[in-house]
Amino acid sequence: MYSDKVIDHYNNPKNVGNLDKEDLSVGTGIVGAPECGDVMKLQLKVEGGKIVDAKFKTFGCGSAIASSSLATEWVKGKTLDEAMSITNADIAEELSLPPVKIHCSVLAEDAIKAAVADYKKRQQPN
Amino acid sequence: MKPIYLDYSATTPVDPRVLSKMLPYFGELFGNAASKNHSFGWAAEQAVDEAREAVAALIGAQAKEIVFTSGATESDNLALLGVAEMYAEKGKHIITCVTEHKAILDPAHYLATKGFEVTFLPVDKTGSLDLQALEAAITPQTILISLMAANNEIGTIHPLKEIGAMAKKHDVLFHTDATQATGKIPLDVEAMGIDLMSLSAHKMYGPKGVGALYVRRRKPRVRLAPILHGGGHERGMRSGTLNVPGIVGFGEACRIAQLEMAEEAERLISLRDRLQKGLESQLDFVFLNGHPQNRLPGNLNLSFAYVEGESLMMGMENIAVSSGSACTSASLEPSYVLRALGVSEDLAHCSIRFSLGRFTTEEEIDLAIQKTVETVRRLREMSPLYDMAKEGIDISSIKWTSH
Numbered sequence: 001m002y003s004d005k006v007i008d009h010y011n012n013p014k015n016v017g018n019l020d021k022e023d024l025s026v027g028t029g030i031v032g033a034p035e036c037g038d039v040m041k042l043q044l045k046v047e048g049g050k051i052v053d054a055k056f057k058t059f060g061c062g063s064a065i066a067s068s069s070l071a072t073e074w075v076k077g078k079t080l081d082e083a084m085s086i087t088n089a090d091i092a093e094e095l096s097l098p099p100v101k102i103h104c105s106v107l108a109e110d111a112i113k114a115a116v117a118d119y120k121k122r123q124q125p126n
Numbered sequence: 127m128k129p130i131y132l133d134y135s136a137t138t139p140v141d142p143r144v145l146s147k148m149l150p151y152f153g154e155l156f157g158n159a160a161s162k163n164h165s166f167g168w169a170a171e172q173a174v175d176e177a178r179e180a181v182a183a184l185i186g187a188q189a190k191e192i193v194f195t196s197g198a199t200e201s202d203n204l205a206l207l208g209v210a211e212m213y214a215e216k217g218k219h220i221i222t223c224v225t226e227h228k229a230i231l232d233p234a235h236y237l238a239t240k241g242f243e244v245t246f247l248p249v250d251k252t253g254s255l256d257l258q259a260l261e262a263a264i265t266p267q268t269i270l271i272s273l274m275a276a277n278n279e280i281g282t283i284h285p286l287k288e289i290g291a292m293a294k295k296h297d298v299l300f301h302t303d304a305t306q307a308t309g310k311i312p313l314d315v316e317a318m319g320i321d322l323m324s325l326s327a328h329k330m331y332g333p334k335g336v337g338a339l340y341v342r343r344r345k346p347r348v349r350l351a352p353i354l355h356g357g358g359h360e361r362g363m364r365s366g367t368l369n370v371p372g373i374v375g376f377g378e379a380c381r382i383a384q385l386e387m388a389e390e391a392e393r394l395i396s397l398r399d400r401l402q403k404g405l406e407s408q409l410d411f412v413f414l415n416g417h418p419q420n421r422l423p424g425n426l427n428l429s430f431a432y433v434e435g436e437s438l439m440m441g442m443e444n445i446a447v448s449s450g451s452a453c454t455s456a457s458l459e460p461s462y463v464l465r466a467l468g469v470s471e472d473l474a475h476c477s478i479r480f481s482l483g484r485f486t487t488e489e490e491i492d493l494a495i496q497k498t499v500e501t502v503r504r505l506r507e508m509s510p511l512y513d514m515a516k517e518g519i520d521i522s523s524i525k526w527t528s529h
């Protein structure tokens with residue numbers, strides 16, 4: 001039912017945790033809803049235009065956990081524009097997600113975009 | 127680690143005593159029970175008769191009142207569709223309940239498209255019925271009340287005796303889907319005023335592919351229009367060559383259940399309570415789904431808040447359980463039974479049904495506790511919702527982006 005990559009991310013998730021959401025160099029994206037069975041929180045730390053760290057916390061099925069774990073791995077070292085170009089199709093392909101789990105990869109893409117948007121918003125002076 | 131089976135409500139292994147009784151009927155005793163003119167047929171017929179007696183005895187019925195079927199889904203369909211067609215002139219109203227199995231709900235919805243009116247009674251947060259609401263729903267048009275004996279997901283037991291008395295008072299037939307209850311709790315069609323009852327062998331250590339419908343013959347004599355037409359087997363109510371080995375196994379399973387039910391129930395309640403206490407003493411935010419006392423001995427349905435059910439099952443590898451999470455269903459909707467209880471959708475996604483049975487051991491329960499606690503803790507470390515809960519943030523107060 002699950003690909004080896006999903007199982008591996010589920011058993012050994014990369015980058016679980018929190019970054020300080022008050023830190024101005026951190027962007028936080030929270031997407032999904034508890035009543036839909038998945039919530040993803042993805043945080044990015046940006047220095048010199050590059051993503052130097054990423055963390056996630058996810059409430060959801062194994063595929064949702066794997067999608068967010070993979071997303072944090074992929075965004076590290078990328079510029080914001082590069083991170084924004086990651087699509088759900090890339091994630092679904094890498095994890096060999098079955099059609100019924102595609103929404104998990106969509107959520108991961110949304111989480112990256114929400115975190116980048118939050119970071120950008122926080123750079124603007126009030 | 128050897129896999130641990132805690133999904134007895136889904137199906138049970140065939141008891142070795144049942145299997146050994148069945149085996150000759152695949153071999154030398156292969157006859158057709160409908161062959162009336164030779165010894166092969168007579169041997170099969172005799173075996174079926176004995177099984178019929180055993181099934182009937184378990185529920186306080188007469189052997190002639192047992193119609194063998196392919197399983198509870200067929201029995202449920204035969205009861206609803208058969209009564210609806212036969213009694214349509216008397217009335218076209220049927221009463222059932224929102225927490226019934228799909229094998230009741232789907233035929234009921236089908237009948238609704240054929241001009242019948244169907245009332246789906248609600249339940250309270252324990253899964254229990256309001257008997258006054260049931261009585262109020264009965265009209266002069268009502269021909270059938272169909273309410274399950276015990277629920278497959280949460281184990282809540284309906285008050286069959288009270289429902290039976292009410293049905294009798296209003297001259298309405300009473301059908302009960304006893305798939306989960308048979309052999310687990312005492313059932314008596316006379317004492318409980320039951321007119322039709324669906325039974326399944328594979329939920330009680332018999333084989334898959336065989337079940338029965340009890341059809342009352344006296345006071346009142348229930349008439350049914352068949353859904354399978356053919357050779358006129360089972361007094362015309364269910365044509366088709368009898369599944370002799372399956373029926374023999376079903377009979378033996380009923381005989382064993384009758385002998386061992388009381389002792390087994392006591393043992394299962396003690397194991398189930400051990401499981402519940404073990405989990406609740408080590409984990410916070412655990413909620414019981416169903417009725418705290420009035421439920422099947424082997425059933426324990428819990429929601430582990432902030433942990434999604436499918437991912438929990440994935441982590442509890444080698445422990446076979448079920449979940450009401452949407453991710454475990456094709457529909458992507460969480461369990462309709464839990465939703466009917468008023469369990470919020472987020473908690474429905476977090477539900478796990480443990481169902482214990484005849485071969486469950488204390489050692490298995492202790493391993494299941496350990497593995498469940500470990501996995502819940504690990505996943506909560508990963509859960510943004512658990513963080514929020516610990517910070518005292520009310521998750522329902524947040525405006526989420528539904529998708």
